[in-house]
Amino acid sequence: MTRQASRILLLGGTGDALKLARGLDARHVYSLAGLARVPQDLACTVRVGGFGGSEGLVRYIADEGIGLVVDATHPYAARISANAAAASRMAYIPYWALRRAPWAPQVGDDWRFVDDWAELVAALAPFERPLFTLGREPLAHLHEIPSHQYWTIRCLDAHEGNERARVIDARGPFTQEGERRLFDACAIDVVLSKNSGGAATEAKLEVARERSLPIIMLQRPPLPDADRAFDDPAALAHALQTLS
Structure with missing residues (x-):
């Protein structure tokens, strides 16, 4: 793994995020806001709780040697996503995001x-x-x-x-x-x-x-732009594996 991506911080709380976390080894961190059930069978570090906004997240990134932030939070977790994007910019590290495609009504739907x-x-x-x-x-x-x-x-x-x-x-x-x-x-x-x-x-x-x-x-809230955005969890998982 390159120095830029020496350690991954995965922001989760969704089923897709948990699947991604199962592919991470002990170097990396899976972060939960605290409302989700905490998994007990992951190889990576599991962190529970907030960071104290974008500035707190910047400090965490520096203290823990994070080289890549991956946002796999819920599409409606707009504040968390905004803080993650801002902190990544301030820390000069990449911000990747899973942007799950929304549902669309079919003909006849109300x-x-x-x-x-x-x-x-x-x-x-x-x-x-x-x-x-x-x-x-x-x-x-x-x-x-x-x-x-x-x-x-x-x-x-x-x-x-x-x-x-x-x-x-x-x-x-x-x-x-x-x-x-x-x-x-x-x-x-x-x-x-x-x-x-x-x-x-x-x-x-x-x-x-x-x-x-x-x-x-x-309606979905607006979400920040990402350095790389994925609409497929499998594609994101593959991209993370290529960093190894």
């Missing part, structure tokens, strides 16, 4: 795009039995559920619901058959989703399509 929570709530108003697949954000709004709605919220962490909400802690990949059972059990009439892309959670879109259900889709 996708309703929104930019923030306020727009999402307005779009949700006509429905009664939504399925939220937005991560943790709906948990902060359990006290705001309208009287005509019952929410089903699926996220990674266990959380108590209430009389108007059920919270399901589950991690993909999800199958179409499993999603059909969930939609039936909860009488889902609309799906709320981030446009995360990838196959692991795409089954909900297929089932919504089968049933002609609308999808309220939260």
